[in-house]
Amino acid sequence: MSIIVGTNDPTLSDHLKAFIQTSDALIVGIIGEGSSRELTSLWESPFENDTPGSMFSKAAGLVQAGALEGLGVEGGRTSKGTLNTTQVWSGTTPHTFNLVLELYAISDAYNQVQAAFIELEKAAAPELNGVTPGGRIPQEVALNAGRQIIYPECVITNVSRQLDGPISRDGYPLRGSVTLQLQTMTTVNQSDIPGTFG
Structure with missing residues (x-):
């Protein structure tokens, strides 16, 4: 006892x-x-860096920065979409x-x-x-x-x-x-x- x-x-x-x-x-x-x-609860964004532009990150960066506007490519665009921000549950403590x-x-x-x-x-x-x-x-x-x-x-x-x-x-x-x-x-x-x- x-x-x-x-x-x-x-x-x-x-x-x-x-x-x-x-x-x-x-x-x-x-x-x-x-x-x-x-x-x-543990949530993460596993797709955050998975974009069509991630394979060509420097080119995507140039587009976003507007460095290619002289070539007819509009600046201020991104290769990311809402799918990239999707949260995925990875566990609960x-x-x-x-x-x-x-x-x-x-x-x-x-x-x-x-x-x-x-x-x-x-x-x-x-x-x-x-x-x-x-x-x-x-x-x-x-x-x-x-x-x-x-x-x-x-x-x-x-x-x-x-x-x-x-x-x-x-x-x-x-x-x-x-x-x-x-x-x-x-x-x-x-x-x-x-x-x-x-």
Whole structure:
């Protein structure tokens, strides 16, 4: 059974909290300002340089520049058409979450702040062997943001936390924020998106 760390403040609605489940712990934090969900589709113009004039680019350039007007060739013309600007889909990146988690101690600075920082960094780090191959890659995590966004298979690609802030007598932070970037393991199909909203 995994431990629960972070700020699971009972006075706040679960809709304001993010829950990140790792193999070792359930990390709970308050969703901070600037948190976002991002989906990027990749489009490109593969025909941009494929024109009848591309084989004779210097001649096409001379025509466009009007250098051949003395020979009866009208300037200001191009060999490009709207087909050259057609966008072609080349893929969609996995969903990306830029998540700001606010943590603060209600009664236990270690478990409610420090341990959450530790568990998040553990989830983003590998466990490599000293000499031989075969170590463990960073683990997958499950994300539940505000009981509204649910993804069972994500990876943490970045963890950044503040080092300043108030400290307890034991030397643990009393509050702090951590900024995470998470990505789904795969691109999510259109038909699957409604199911990611709780």
